[in-house]
Amino acid sequence: MTAHYDQQPVLQARGLVKRYGSVTAIDHADLTLYPGEILAVIGDNGAGKSSLIKALSGALVPDEGEILLDGQPVHFNSPMQARELGIETVYQNLAVSPALNIADNLFLGRELRKPGILGSVFRMLDKKAMEERAQAKMKELGLMTIQNISQAVESLSGGQRQGVAVARSALFGSKVVIMDEPTAALGVKESRRVLNLIKEVRDRGLPIILISHNMPHVFEVADRIHIHRLGKCAATITPESHTMSEAVAIMTGAMEVDDSSAAA
Amino acid sequence: MSSANPKPSAPVLDHDKVADQAGSGSYVANFESKDSALTRFQKFLHKYPVAAPTIVLVFAIIGFSLLVGDRFLHPFNLSLVLQQVTIIGVIGVAQTLIILTAGIDLSVGAIMVLASVVMGRMAIDHGLDAGFALLIGISVGALAGLINGTLITRFKLPPFIATLGSWNVFFALNLWYSKSETIRSQDIANNAPLLQWLGETISFFGARLTYGSLLMLALFFLIWYALNWTAWGRHVYATGDDPAAAKLAGIRTDRILLSVYVLAGVVCAIGAWVLIGRIGSVSPQAGYTTNLDSITAVVIGGCSLFGGRGSIYGTLIGALVVGVFRNGLALAGVDVLWQEFTVGILIIVAVGVDQWIRKGTA
Numbered sequence: 001m002t003a004h005y006d007q008q009p010v011l012q013a014r015g016l017v018k019r020y021g022s023v024t025a026i027d028h029a030d031l032t033l034y035p036g037e038i039l040a041v042i043g044d045n046g047a048g049k050s051s052l053i054k055a056l057s058g059a060l061v062p063d064e065g066e067i068l069l070d071g072q073p074v075h076f077n078s079p080m081q082a083r084e085l086g087i088e089t090v091y092q093n094l095a096v097s098p099a100l101n102i103a104d105n106l107f108l109g110r111e112l113r114k115p116g117i118l119g120s121v122f123r124m125l126d127k128k129a130m131e132e133r134a135q136a137k138m139k140e141l142g143l144m145t146i147q148n149i150s151q152a153v154e155s156l157s158g159g160q161r162q163g164v165a166v167a168r169s170a171l172f173g174s175k176v177v178i179m180d181e182p183t184a185a186l187g188v189k190e191s192r193r194v195l196n197l198i199k200e201v202r203d204r205g206l207p208i209i210l211i212s213h214n215m216p217h218v219f220e221v222a223d224r225i226h227i228h229r230l231g232k233c234a235a236t237i238t239p240e241s242h243t244m245s246e247a248v249a250i251m252t253g254a255m256e257v258d259d260s261s262a263a264a
Numbered sequence: 265m266s267s268a269n270p271k272p273s274a275p276v277l278d279h280d281k282v283a284d285q286a287g288s289g290s291y292v293a294n295f296e297s298k299d300s301a302l303t304r305f306q307k308f309l310h311k312y313p314v315a316a317p318t319i320v321l322v323f324a325i326i327g328f329s330l331l332v333g334d335r336f337l338h339p340f341n342l343s344l345v346l347q348q349v350t351i352i353g354v355i356g357v358a359q360t361l362i363i364l365t366a367g368i369d370l371s372v373g374a375i376m377v378l379a380s381v382v383m384g385r386m387a388i389d390h391g392l393d394a395g396f397a398l399l400i401g402i403s404v405g406a407l408a409g410l411i412n413g414t415l416i417t418r419f420k421l422p423p424f425i426a427t428l429g430s431w432n433v434f435f436a437l438n439l440w441y442s443k444s445e446t447i448r449s450q451d452i453a454n455n456a457p458l459l460q461w462l463g464e465t466i467s468f469f470g471a472r473l474t475y476g477s478l479l480m481l482a483l484f485f486l487i488w489y490a491l492n493w494t495a496w497g498r499h500v501y502a503t504g505d506d507p508a509a510a511k512l513a514g515i516r517t518d519r520i521l522l523s524v525y526v527l528a529g530v531v532c533a534i535g536a537w538v539l540i541g542r543i544g545s546v547s548p549q550a551g552y553t554t555n556l557d558s559i560t561a562v563v564i565g566g567c568s569l570f571g572g573r574g575s576i577y578g579t580l581i582g583a584l585v586v587g588v589f590r591n592g593l594a595l596a597g598v599d600v601l602w603q604e605f606t607v608g609i610l611i612i613v614a615v616g617v618d619q620w621i622r623k624g625t626a
């Protein structure tokens with residue numbers, strides 16, 4: 001599936017601001033995500049990438065600015081509200097519960113209950129349905145090297161845990177999937193698997209915002225690259241329009257870009 | 265981008281650092297090293313937290329039946345053990361809920377005694393209907409839990425400190441309201457027999473079970489169901505396991521914590537009713553060791569004090585372990601002080617085992 005830049009953006013941020021005391025983590029930042037694309041967000045440590053996507057996913061409430069989903073202004077006070085509108089996030093710190101099993105983690109906060117009186121009166125969980133759907137999703141994403149869906153997440157390797165977090169976003173995301181450094185701390189093989197997962201999710205039609213420090217990864221999978229610097233967007237480029245070293249130069253401020261909408 | 269490779273022990277938690285991708289593939293292999301028998305045992309205990317206390321319980325029962333003979337294994341004696349652990353068991357249910365959220369409640373004993381005094385005075389001194397007096401007592405328990413929960417969720421006090429404070433407050437209120445006087449068993453029997461009802465027994469095969477013990481078992485079942493078969497239960501575990509992750513998954517952890525403390529308060533008040541049934545009278549001085557006993561049962565039962573790990577029936581087994589040791593040692597003619605000594609050793613060993621299990625799979 002190819003991106004559609006002539007269409008209305010799926011998700012748009014305009015003039016977002018977030019201050020932590022004297023630190024301005026987001027400083028009038030803009031971001032545009034089009035249907036069917038992978039938008040990479042790169043930037044130095046502390047540039048405010050995580051803060052920006054937390055604002056988009058409801059994990060923090062921006063002080064100023066607006067967020068548009070399908071052109072409509074939205075306000076998120078909690079991650080749950082963003083999730084209900086179809087925005088799924090894989091957080092930098094993963095946000096899985098190690099002691100819970102894979103199926104529990106996939107459905108955490110959105111558990112399925114048994115039909116009928118067992119579910120409505122006794123609030124009984126439909127563990128079987130959740131396990132089956134979890135199993136199906138893991139299989140679909142090629143994650144079935146994980147043998148047992150009811151094994152605790154802490155017994156998984158780093159890459160497998162990452163897979164669980166990605167599977168959760170793919171299972172519930174209907175509009176946008178946001179991933180904050182999904183390949184950091186992973187080995188070569190496991191990074192590869194997660195990258196394939198990301199492409200897989202995009203090919204299913206979900207646009208993705210991908211934060212990464214890994215330039216080869218970014219240039220491999222991204223359709224467009226949003227370069228974040230000092231709390232705002234310094235430029236938006238494409239892997240074709242600029243080289244990796246140019247991207248790094250923009251990121252560190254060594255190179256100025258006058259036409260920041262070059263790629264959009 | 266010069267940060268070191270993440271350590272093999274914490275590949276995921278190190279996420280905020282920038283991982284140097286090249287050359288970090290080798291640690292993956294560490295996950296699949298061959299396990300020794302000891303490591304496998306460690307993993308087994310980790311997967312089944314109730315296994316360790318169950319093994320201890322089985323060995324204790326075998327040990328004491330060899331040591332003191334048939335007297336120990338007699339159904340009457342075994343049902344006596346159950347009676348002796350009923351109060352610890354009920355309060356242990358409350359304590360388990362709280363410890364699963366990585367908290368601790370030092371006020372459970374005080375809530376129980378306060379509720380029992382309220383029940384007794386409402387029924388005897390104020391002449392209320394016993395059922396109504398029970399309801400008021402249970403509301404007092406809920407209110408006490410609400411106060412603890414509010415201190416912890418709204419004012420962000422550490423549970424240890426919040427409940428250390430409320431323990432003293434509840435205990436003082438209890439002395440004030442009871443005027444430090446005991447309500448005699450005879451008065452309760454004449455005016456509000458319902459309050460003592462849980463002390464009544466049913467007999468079969470030489471065993472004598474109190475309704476209180478049956479209520480305790482029912483409570484264990486109810487909370488087991490809630491923890492394992494409802495979304496609320498999953499959220500309690502998730503909150504104790506990693507509150508930040510739970511929050512990002514959309515769980516309102518403060519609400520979960522508040523509900524847990526209120527429920528624990530209600531369970532403590534039910535414990536008050538059991539207490540009146542067990543000792544017959546209402547005494548402001550009763551059951552003040554219950555606090556530590558309940559923590560003992562939970563810890564021996566395999567719940568981790570760090571939250572998110574453990575099961576409710578572990579606490580039942582933990583309480584039984586304590587009961588069996590006390591009873592067995594008493595039958596063997598061992599001095600009370602050595603019973604306390606043994607329970608102390610059990611606690612230390614249980615926490616040591618928990619640490620060992622956690623270290624092996626971190």
Ligand SMILES: Nc1ncnc2c1ncn2[C@@H]1O[C@H](COP(=O)(O)OP(=O)(O)OP(=O)(O)O)[C@@H](O)[C@H]1O
Pocket residue numbers: 020023024025043044045046047048049050051052092280
């Ligand atoms: N909860 C917080 N309280 C105070 N300051 C914060 C908080 N979160 C972020 N900041 C500050 O905001 C700035 C941006 O942080 P953010 O985590 O968004 O950066 P980042 O671009 O994601 O960095 P990295 O690449 O290291 O993940 C930093 O200066 C950071 O110190």
Ligand SMILES: [Mg+2]
Pocket residue numbers: 049050051092180
């Ligand atoms: Mg970040």
